[in-house]
Amino acid sequence: MKKILFVAIAFLSAHISFAQPSEISRDAEGNKVVKGFLTAQELATDTAFNWFARNKKDYTPDASALQTLKANKDSVNIIAFGGTWCHDTWFVLPRLLALTEAAGVAPERITIIGLDENKKSVNHLPEAFHITNVPTIIVMKNGKELGRVIEYGKHGMFDRELGEIIRNAGRSK
Numbered sequence: 001m002k003k004i005l006f007v008a009i010a011f012l013s014a015h016i017s018f019a020q021p022s023e024i025s026r027d028a029e030g031n032k033v034v035k036g037f038l039t040a041q042e043l044a045t046d047t048a049f050n051w052f053a054r055n056k057k058d059y060t061p062d063a064s065a066l067q068t069l070k071a072n073k074d075s076v077n078i079i080a081f082g083g084t085w086c087h088d089t090w091f092v093l094p095r096l097l098a099l100t101e102a103a104g105v106a107p108e109r110i111t112i113i114g115l116d117e118n119k120k121s122v123n124h125l126p127e128a129f130h131i132t133n134v135p136t137i138i139v140m141k142n143g144k145e146l147g148r149v150i151e152y153g154k155h156g157m158f159d160r161e162l163g164e165i166i167r168n169a170g171r172s173k
Contacts, residue, residue, distance in 0.1 A: 022114065023122060031085040034114035036122040038084075040097045040107065049084060056094035061102055065163025069103035072166050075141055079111045081126060082135040083119075088151050089135045092158050096137060099159050139165050 022036030032048035043052045069076075080096060082089035093112070100110055115121045119131055129138060132150075137158065139146040146169040153161035 025116070027085045027117065029085070033116050034084045035116050035120065036114055038112040038114050040110070040112070043093070043097070043112075051090040052094045054094075055091055056098045059095045059098050061095075061099045062157060062159040062163060064167075065159040066099065066103055068163040068167045069099065069105065073103050073105045073109070076105075076146070076166060077109045077111070077140040078105070079113065079129070079138040079140060080135060081113050081115055081121075081129070081131045081138075083115050083117065085117060086134050092135045092137075092152065095159065096135075096162075099162070137162060139169075141169065 022034050022038070024035075025033045027033050032046070043049050078096075078100065080093060082093045097110070113121055113125055115126055115131065115134055119126050119134065125131075129136075135151060135158075137149040139148070139162065147165035149158045149161045149165070152158055155161055
C-alpha cells in the first residue's frame with residue numbers, strides 16, 4: 001500500500017510539470033464527463049460547468065476550518081476526486097476551491113481528478129486511493145494521508161470536517 005501511495009504521489013507531482021490528457025465524454029443527461037486532471041480555471045471558464053460559479057458564489061466557509069487551513073496552507077496538499085456529472089461534486093467542489101482560495105492555499109497544492117460514473121479515471125488513480133464515492137477530498141502531508149472527507153462528510157459540512165482532520169493531525173505530532 002505504501003508503495004502504491006508513493007507512486008501515486010510521485011505521479012501527482014509529475015502532473016504539475018507535465019500536463020496529462022483527459023478523456024472527455026457525455027453522460028445520458030448530456031453532462032460533460034471529464035476523466036483526468038482538472039484545474040480550477042477549467043471549471044470556472046468551461047460553459048459546460050455552469051454549476052461551478054453558481055455553487056461557489058454565496059458560500060461562506062466554516063470560520064474554524066478557514067483559520068486551520070490558513071495556518072497550515074504551506075504544509076498540506078489536497079487531492080479532490082469528483083465527477084463533473086455528480087450533483088454532490090457540483091455542490092462541494094466549488095466550495096472547496098473557494099475555501100482554499102480564502103485560506104491562501106497555492107493552486108499547485110491542490111489536485112483535482114475527474115472520474116466517470118464508474119469511479120474510473122486515467123492512470124488508475126481512483127483505484128490507488130481506494131475511491132468509492134465522489135466527491136472525496138484527501139488531505140496529504142509529507143506524502144501521507146491525514147484523512148479524507150467523503151461527500152458531505154460526517155457532519156454534513158465538508159469544510160468543518162476538513163478543518164478537524166488538519167487540526168487533529170497537528171495535535172498528534
